[in-house]
Amino acid sequence: MSRKAQGERTRKAILETAVHIASAEGLEGLTIGRLALELSMSKSGLFAHFGSKEELQVATVEAAREIFIREVIKPAFEATQGLIRLWKLCDIWLAYVQSGVFRGGCFFAAVAAEFDSRPGPVRDRIAEIMKEWLATLRNAIVEAQTAGHLTNAIDATQLAFEFNSLELGANWAFQLYGDASAFKRAREAILERLNRYTTAAGGPLLTHE
Amino acid sequence: MSRKAQGERTRKAILETAVHIASAEGLEGLTIGRLALELSMSKSGLFAHFGSKEELQVATVEAAREIFIREVIKPAFEATQGLIRLWKLCDIWLAYVQSGVFRGGCFFAAVAAEFDSRPGPVRDRIAEIMKEWLATLRNAIVEAQTAGHLTNAIDATQLAFEFNSLELGANWAFQLYGDASAFKRAREAILERLNRYTTAAGGPLLTHE
DNA sequence: GGCTAAAACGAACGTTCGTGCTATATACTC
């Protein structure tokens, strides 16, 4: 193993742990000492991988984005474009949060609330990424309309807002109360809307169970 | 003014400022030094009003609850029980957040995300209060059903979850993007549901404008 | 086997945090 590759590997390991900690304790609660302790390495050795705490935070956000793409976006995009993919995006998102891989639930919901009043590059990147997600959702809706699965009467931006809200709401209920039925409620609400706006060409109604 | 009353007054002033800071910086970001500076008093003098930082946090949460009751719950409860009150609860909540009295938007949305992975009395109190809000919402729905304004076919808990989610979603969009149209979207989604489930006895349809 | 450069370390910096101890100023009681 080259020395160079070793550095990359360590950096990956650091960020992997950082994402988990930050989802629960936040990006400020994510301290370098704590991170070093958890990885059994020195503060200074760890710090050398990033020039500053802010850079570490940005890198952590970036790492979380890649995980999100790998675990939610990509699997959903294996489905064919249209209604199915739209539903997959929502369904997999909910399943992913419910699976509890992150102690703090949805990473971005957590850090968005933390940084929404803290101007700077960290906040900017978080906002960008969440906007990206919302655009993905909206785009899937438009595609479902183009494919003739959903009626053109609905406003795609409005529907994307509603779906995103329901997901945030489910995440909130699960994190605060451990209430897993919130995911069922979110799915029910989303499906109800999808089914209501499905055209004849949209195929048989989707169901929850 | 008695010494005793002076203490009470100071405490109120502290908590008033604390709620504002915490809505933006969080309950951990709310430091005693910062708070003392903002109030032009000494750290120790301020600290004497609370036995610990945790007590200060709990007191701040309590203060926020009282503000919320005064500004949202009470005004909504001036409306007659039933559909109107239910709508008022949602509408006033949105207007209150939009008014921007708190730099960090909805106080409870902010601190819930911060503390949902931090066990302790602070988290417990936040969870209680938000459950209280959800119960208020649900109860208003049930009352609207009992009054014959809304159909009994709907699940009150489900609808309360959806309304709460839409409110959280609007708060999220406004805080992260300054997007005021999110409030319009939330209102539209809520009204759409209310109108759809309104019985003939529910009176004329509610409108947004 | 030495040389180089990357990677990790250990110790310390200055600052800020929450918290405690002691003293002073103020208002009410008798």
Place this chain on the structure above:
DNA sequence: GAGTATATAGCACGAACGTTCGTTTTAGCC
């Protein structure tokens, strides 16, 4: 007016924070 309780201030503490610096370990190259 002396005495007491309350409110606030001053000062110091130990711990933890992000950060810097000089050193040591390690892998690849000639």
